[in-house]
Amino acid sequence: MDFNFTQEQTLLADSLRRYLAKSYSLPARRQAIAAAGGFSAEHWQAYADMGVLALNVPEAHGGLAAGPGGNPLDTLVVMREFGRGLVVEPLWMSAVVCANVIGLSGSDTQQSALLPALADGSEVFALGALEPGGRYDFNHVATTATASGDGFKLSGRKAVVLHGAQAEHLIVSARVSGKVADATGVALFVVERNAPGLRAFDYATVDGLRAAEITLDGVVVPQSAMLADETHGTAVLERTIQLAGAALCAEALGIVEALTDTTNEYLKTRKQFGVPIGKFQALQHRVADMLVCVEQVRAMAYFAAAKVSLEDGEARRNAIAAARASVAEASRFVGKNAVQLHGGMGVADELIVSHYVKRLTMLNQTFGDYEHHLAQYAEAMTA
Amino acid sequence: MDLNPSAADRAFREEVRSFVHSSLPASIRDKMLNQKKVSREDTVCWHKILYAHGWGAPSWPVEYGGTGWTAMQRLIFDDECALAGAPRLIPFGHNMVAPVIMKFGNQWQKERFLPRILAMDECWCQGYSEPGSGSDLASLTTTAVRVRDAEGDHYLVNGQKTWTTLAHWADWIFCLVRTSKEGKQQAGISFLLINMRTPGVTVRPILNMHDIHHVNEVFLDNVKVPSENLVGEENQGWTYAKYLLGHERSGFAQIGFHKRELQRVKDIARQEMSHGKPLFDDPRFRAKIAQLEIRLQALEIMGLKLIWDQEQGKPPGPDASIVKIFSTDLMQAIGELAVEAAGPYAQPYQPEAQYLDFAGEFAGPPYTSGLAATHFDNHKYTIFAGSNEIQRNIISKMILGL
Incomplete structure (x- = not known):
């Protein structure tokens, strides 16, 4: 170790x-x-x-x-x-x-x-894996890929594709066979953003990023655009989303550390009743509890990075679900208390605090949120 | 960074598991796994079995007869012992007074006390809290006055200690005593080792809210303590006390213990029926277990990091306070969920059923009979060893600089 x-x-x-x-x-x-x-x-x-x-x-x-x-x-x-x-x-x-x-x-x-x-x-590349109505289930793929000439014709819609309108290349999941939420039958394709039939509805996200609703209306791609066929698509997506999840845990760690630092700094400089507000025990204990949460996030960000390479698929899935649920739980406490301890300044656009909190909230809702990961972990939990 | 157990760690786990399975007496195991009363004899017996195997002091360096284990090995050992139903080792000797004697004691003290702690020939308790000095420990008023007379050189100790865990099992007590009223409160405290058999030492039990006798009052009336039992220097005891508290808190991860108690919740939930199916299959209840199991996973990494930092030479400090808060909150949450899992049968009060040889009738399933006692007893965790509010004070002062 x-x-x-x-x-x-x-x-x-x-x-x-x-x-x-x-x-x-x-x-x-x-x-x-x-x-x-x-x-x-x-x-x-x-x-x-x-x-x-x-x-x-x-x-x-x-x-x-x-x-x-x-x-x-x-x-x-x-x-x-x-x-x-x-x-x-x-x-x-x-x-x-x-x-x-x-x-x-x-x-x-x-x-x-x-x-x-x-x-x-x-x-720049962007992945469109989730669809409207499917929440965080990447098996929920209504987008279809039908054989067309030497290649495929893709039709469907991909939801909240981060940087989707800015990427030169989009990677999308599309169903070659089976029903909408089946765990098999999904293939992965690379599509050029300017391909005929592809529409990107570009918008800002609340945390300062860009995202797009990607509509595919009979977009024709050659056979060489298929990255994973219908027997591999799901496995590749799952592994990718786990790696992406471990990375989000690390991003959350950077944010909760910074939020705690900046909050602590504020408590030392902001004065009320003639003293720095950090002299008040009610606030000291709150920021101490934030620090406990930071250590929880650190532990689980490290844990996710350590376990995301495991060969054992079930152990890997459980580990990432645990890490993301735990990070989301602790992040929420740090975020809302960072705002609270900054008082009015915490809700102002002027300080970085509110921007951190927005990003922290949204990253914990990217590729699965607290409930999603907790349920995933709970279902697989051994008795 | 590498948090995964190595092949050697996995082999070590097998070694510990097979040793504990073959060596732990079944009667002790059954008491632990079924929440029955464990006696002093049980605890000493298990300790001596470990000692005979060379595992008497998992956290000590080899030079004092310890195992010299790595952080991962210590975690594995605690895990396997707890899961197999081994009693927890009494920490006061091994994990608390011993590190102080090793660091601040003289050669005579090392030779006199450490081997007996290692072999569990002597049991210890901790004389810190007093009726008027709980969180404000430095205000303690038990006095020790140095007397040199015809009988020799000794301290005359007067005062009262309280909340003294397992004083009724102890042969020795390490005490913080006031040797000076000059200057700051902290500067007048000394660290004294007192034999519990000395005339003037009286132990009186305090029953907890569920009739469990763990803690005591200890009265010290004109107790004569040889001056050779002073650790380090007079009036420097506060420094030693804080060093000890760091060690005490770093023992607080208690991963194996948590795992065993969480397994108990699962076992109950598999047996309790709700709407015609096992409670474990109720998604809402299962999510509650999952939430705690995930927190336990985080605690495991936090605990490993704490021990690992110490191995790298970092003295136990305020990081241990973070682990103490996280761990004790979790411990209580697990106990609460166990009571919840038991449903209506959490209610029967049958204190006689806490003995393994109880042959009477259980009101409900036997596995429910000890749950409430454990749950109510768990309330102590966020209070003792520095209440969690004191831990937050430490964090805000030492880490955050507030």
Whole structure:
């Protein structure tokens, strides 16, 4: 057992933290959000230069990962810093989620065609796995893929696809056989965003990101666009969503740490009744309880990163469900109390607190929320 | 970072499991697994079995006869012992006074006390709290006056300790006593080792809210304590006391114990019927168990990190307070859920059924008879060893700097 990060991981985290502290102030973040595409091309390039977009891409295809799935601990240190930095650029969606979908399912030809541009940041990828009416069930796939000529014709709708209108490439699940919620019969396809018949309804999310409703109306794709066939699609999606979930736990860790730090700082500077409000025991105990929650999030973010590579599918599924439920539970406490302890300033747009809390709330509702993961864990729990 | 057990860890788990299964007397195991009264003899017996096997002090360094185990091995050991139904080792000797003697005691004290703690030839209790000094421990008023007379060099101790867990089992008590009224309260406290058989020491039981006798009052009337029983320097006891508290709190993860109690909830829920099917199959009840099992998973990592940090040379500090809060809240939540699982049969009060040889009639299923006692007894966890509010004070002062 070892709780230390490697020297490389520590150095990477330090340089990211320094970069974000220097260049990613709240006004800079607002500028990024206001930019075309909802993120900053300049910051995106900086991340690419630091290599963080390549962490989940295999070495053979322009990346830094020894194999598919990358090193979840590398992802953890990066996502934690991105959480603290409250970054809006699509690192998680493109360089964690999609890098893994492609790495886990694509042929050598497909990987070498797609991944180098993902790893160097020149192209952005987004995954459309969930659909209206399906909540967090990625088996709920009403989108159909029917044979058409040498390829397939795709029709259906994908819900809340983060960065969906900005991505050059969309990866979508589509049903080749079976009924809407069947656990098999789902294949994965790469679709170009400007493909005829693809409509992206682009909108802002409450936490400063962009998302889109993607409608596929008879979009024709060649056979070579199929990443995973109907016997593999579900397994690839499940594994990807677990890796993505572990990464979200790490992002949550960065946020709850930052929220607790900033709250603690506020308690030392804000004065009422002639003393810093941190002198009041009622507030001290509240922030102490926030710190207990931070340690809960840390434990489960580490746990998720440690278990997401397990070969045993059931153990892996249970571990990620446990981690995400636990992180969501503890995050909620930290978020709402960070606001409470900031008083009126906590609800103001001016401070970073409210922005952290919005992101924290929404990330705990991305690819499954507290109830979803608790139910998943409970159903599989051994007696 | 690597949180997964190695092949060696897995082999160690097998080793511990098979040792505990073959060595733990069935009568003790049955008491533990069925929430029956465990005696001093049971606890000492199990400890001596461990000692004979070289496992008398899982947390001690090898030079003092400990196992020198890694954090993971200690966790595995606690896990397997608790799950198999082994009694908890009494912490006052091994985990509390022993680290203080190792760090601050003199050679004579090390030789006099440590081997007997290791072999469980002597049982200890802790003389900290007083009637007027609970959370405000440093206000304690039990006095020790140094006297040099014809009978030698000794302290004359007068005062009262209270909430003294297992004083009725103890051969020795380590006491915080006031040796000076000068300066700050903390600067006048000394750390004294007192033989419970000394004239003037009286133990009186305090029954808890469910008739369990764990804690006591200890009266000290003109107790003569040889001055060689002073640990470290006079008036430096507060430093040693705090060092000890760090060790006490880092023992609070109690993962194995939690796992066993959560398993008890599951076992009850499988047997209790609700609307024609096992309570365990009720999604709402199952989600409650799941929530606690997930918290337990988080606690396991937090506990491992705490021990691991200590192995890296970090002294036990306020991090232990975080684990204490998290662990004791969980412990109570598990006990509450056990009572809830029992349904109407949580109600019968049959104190005679807490003995393993009870041959009378149970009002309900036998597995329900000890649940309320455990649950009510669990209330102590968030109060003792520094109430959880005191832990929050420590966190806000030591970690947050408030």
